Amino acid sequence: MKENKSLSDKYENIAKHLNLIDFKKLWLGFKPYRFALYNDTEVFFDGHKFPKTDQFIGNTTIEYEGEQIAIWEVNNKDNDIDLLTVKIVHEMFHAYQVSQKESRFPNELEAVIKYNYSATNLNIKLAENNLLTELVKAFDQSKFDLFLSYRAYRKSINPYSFHYESSIEVIEGTALYVELQALYQLNSEKAAIYLEKIVKGIIDPQNFIPVRIISYDTGAIILKILQDNKINFDELIFKGQSTYMDQLLNITPKKKAPLVIDVFSNILIEDEKKLDYVIEKSTISKPIVEGSYKLFACNIYDARYHKGYLLSKHFIAYVEDENSVFMNGNFLAKISEEFQISA
Secondary structure: OHHHHHHHHHHHHHHHHHOOOOHHHOOOOOOOOOEEEEOOOEEEEOOEEEEOOOOOOOOEEEEEOOEEEEEEEOOOOOOOHHHHHHHHHHHHHHHHHHHOOOOOOOOHHHHHHHOOOOHHHHHHHHHHHHHHHHHHHOOOHHHHHHHHHHHHHHHHHOHHHHHHHHHHHHHHHHHHHHHHHHHHHHOHHHHHHHHHHHHHHOOOHHHOOOHHHHHHHHHHHHHHHHHHOOOOOOOOOOOOOOOHHHHHHHHOOOOOOOOOOOOHHHHHHHHHHHHHHHHHHHOOOOOOOOOEEEEEEEOOOOOEEEOOEEEEOOEEEEEEOOEEEEEEOOEEEEEOOOOEEEO
């Protein structure tokens, strides 16, 4: 009963904190959405608790009983109500994106397989991020133009990977920016510490793999620079494929290749060795399925694909006889480029 009480208590505390936030100041048109908290066994939503179902997986937005809601899996570390509240705001923003028919969500499963972890791409990205850390502290137009020229060059040499990163910056980076701005309203000191952590993180090469995660942070930092310095971009462009970077690069089309130190060649070699080790040790065990099935979902947050194998933490799901089958746990699955899981 203690765990159940904790869920309801946290829900009530979050609801009170949400009332302190002016959503209109976070993002044009944004409003609060209903939310649910859950743990391994139960869900608390709208004043009621009920048994957890497979619909409640991850921290995200789902359609529940005909409406988009935010959901969050509570664990023992979620004791700071300010931080927990703004995480809920983050997921509420995803609900807002869905309700606005946001069309720039990338094909995440495809990207797990197709994203190219090249040293050239990541070395230039590190040069960009060093400029972002300077720009967020003190804006300088020449440095901003240089940042855009590096990005324009990287887009020209690696368009698929660049577009994937830019799409994550739009989807997740915007939600993180909104989360950060909400925290500034609740507790400016915590927000300043949070921002500093993000800024330091985007210049740490160890945070670049998987690239999806660092794209949250670069997206949020770019938006903060744009908003703080009144650089125009279209906040309401939910339909179509244009990203914030597409809009900015249309203004500054010149390309410039930076002179960089090769930081990532050795990092990528070590990363490949780790993935090889995981595959070698894990494939000795029994396959997760007998037969061949279509992959339906995985924990895309930090999923990896290597030599025909998908690594997914916490859960994996596949389609069997037109039904979705969810399996909880950490999985290494043999998977084709057509997303077929096989023994």
